[in-house]
Amino acid sequence: MSTIPTSIKMDRGTNRLLETHLMPARTLSIRQTRLGWFQECLGCEAKGEFKFFKEGQYPNEFATAIEDSGFCIRCCCAPCHPFKMTVAETGTNAELLSMDRPCACCVGACKCCCYQKMSVTSAGQNIGSIEEQCFCCVPRFVAYDGDGEKLYKIHSPTCCCGMCIDCCAEGNPCGKGCCKVSFRIYPASQAKTDGDAPYLGVILKKPKSLATELFTSANAFDLTFPENASANQKALLVGSAIFFNVNFFERQQG
Numbered sequence: 684m685s686t687i688p689t690s691i692k693m694d695r696g697t698n699r700l701l702e703t704h705l706m707p708a709r710t711l712s713i714r715q716t717r718l719g720w721f722q723e724c725l726g727c728e729a730k731g732e733f734k735f736f737k738e739g740q741y742p743n744e745f746a747t748a749i750e751d752s753g754f755c756i757r758c759c760c761a762p763c764h765p766f767k768m769t770v771a772e773t774g775t776n777a778e779l780l781s782m783d784r785p786c787a788c789c790v791g792a793c794k795c796c797c798y799q800k801m802s803v804t805s806a807g808q809n810i811g812s813i814e815e816q817c818f819c820c821v822p823r824f825v826a827y828d829g830d831g832e833k834l835y836k837i838h839s840p841t842c843c844c845g846m847c848i849d850c851c852a853e854g855n856p857c858g859k860g861c862c863k864v865s866f867r868i869y870p871a872s873q874a875k876t877d878g879d880a881p882y883l884g885v886i887l888k889k890p891k892s893l894a895t896e897l898f899t900s901a902n903a904f905d906l907t908f909p910e911n912a913s914a915n916q917k918a919l920l921v922g923s924a925i926f927f928n929v930n931f932f933e934r935q936q937g
Contacts, residue, residue, distance in 0.1 A: 701914040712736040713904040722918040780918045803922035811919040833871035845877035883909035927929040
């Protein structure tokens with residue numbers, strides 16, 4: 684992998700919380716819990732609830748998050764429904780970061796407007812956003828920093844000159860539950876991001892147990908951060924993982 688240059692009430696903690704938890708982390712795990720499984724069995728999307736783990740510390744989470752959205756809007760508009768979500772430190776309930784995802788059209792090819800987008804803040808400070816781009820075959824996204832400058836390009840690994848998703852890029856078939864699905868992180872300045880192009884990091888959706896896969900939309904993600912990424916940049920990628928979850932995986936079982 685190549686590298687990229689670097690640069691909280693609840694009780695509204697400070698950015699020091701982000702630095703404490705995210706700066707030392709090279710990898711991070713996110714686990715969605717089976718909150719509202721009965722609603723899901725009835726065909727209604729339950730609130731998203733997530734737990735966050737540092738490398739080697741599972742099952743002791745350092746932070747949790749619960750989606751803030753109405754029942755009716757989830758049932759009628761999921762997975763395009765608007766919601767807000769705050770990631771809070773376990774034990775203190777201090778805010779690490781907050782996400783705001785407005786209602787927009789589902790991710791789709793050849794759109795010219797109404798793109799999917801999510802903004803990420805911490806202690807009231809704008810950290811950045813992740814936004815869908817116009818694409819033909821493989822969904823593509825750009826992560827922007829707090830100043831609105833392009834920071835990362837993000838999309839699944841591709842083959843056939845970028846026309847198809849490379850389903851074997853992460854070693855599929857994996858032989859357990861659903862196959863792995865990855866979103867690779869590239870520098871915004873990198874022109875070639877298809878095929879075997881070098882990448883900075885990855886957001887990887889992992890397979891789950893068969894029972895979890897069949898009866899809920901609870902998902903699991905592993906993040907590998909770009910080397911030398913700042914705490915704010917890592918927080919933006921954490922938000923991006925939640926963004927990809929709601930856009931691509933929330934209603935796979937429905």
